[in-house]
Amino acid sequence: MTDKTYNVLILCTGNSARSILGEALINHLGQGRFKGYSAGSQPTGTVNPYALKTLQKHGLQSEGYRSKSWDEFAAPGAPQMDFVFTVCGNADGEACPLWPGHPMRAHWGVDDPAGVGRNDEEAMAAFAKAFMLLKRRVELFMSLPVDKLDALALRQKLQEIGQQ
Numbered sequence: 001m002t003d004k005t006y007n008v009l010i011l012c013t014g015n016s017a018r019s020i021l022g023e024a025l026i027n028h029l030g031q032g033r034f035k036g037y038s039a040g041s042q043p044t045g046t047v048n049p050y051a052l053k054t055l056q057k058h059g060l061q062s063e064g065y066r067s068k069s070w071d072e073f074a075a076p077g078a079p080q081m082d083f084v085f086t087v088c089g090n091a092d093g094e095a096c097p098l099w100p101g102h103p104m105r106a107h108w109g110v111d112d113p114a115g116v117g118r119n120d121e122e123a124m125a126a127f128a129k130a131f132m133l134l135k136r137r138v139e140l141f142m143s144l145p146v147d148k149l150d151a152l153a154l155r156q157k158l159q160e161i162g163q164q
Helices: 018-029 049-057 089-093 120-143 151-162
Strands: 006-012 034-040 083-086 104-107
Touching (some): 018 120, 049 120
């Protein structure tokens, strides 16, 4: 295993729910080997409170997250990304900025839990479903020998993870 820390950017349109969950999972499960970030093409400016409740429920850090533009990560001086994953259909079809270093990209679509449900119980159930799907994908990603796979094999594995 390498000592390199891999930077991972999770993108969505609003950067208020799924991408926040993904960032938290990468930082929690990454054990220093992976550093998670999140951003959106059209950030809402606020993090969905159900996303924060979901993180708390699973014992993950729930403070310090903010909804921000992906422009922050394409600017000079921003951390160089090794991987960029889109987690919603809108972000998959949008034109992303050029990322310094040409990171590996994949689409890991997840149904949007924001706005689902007529009450707290239904909303939390939608967030729990999104959380568990993202957790499974992050775990599969982190089990890959990213420093040993060639680019083509790694790209294929990342795409396959998005189908699970």
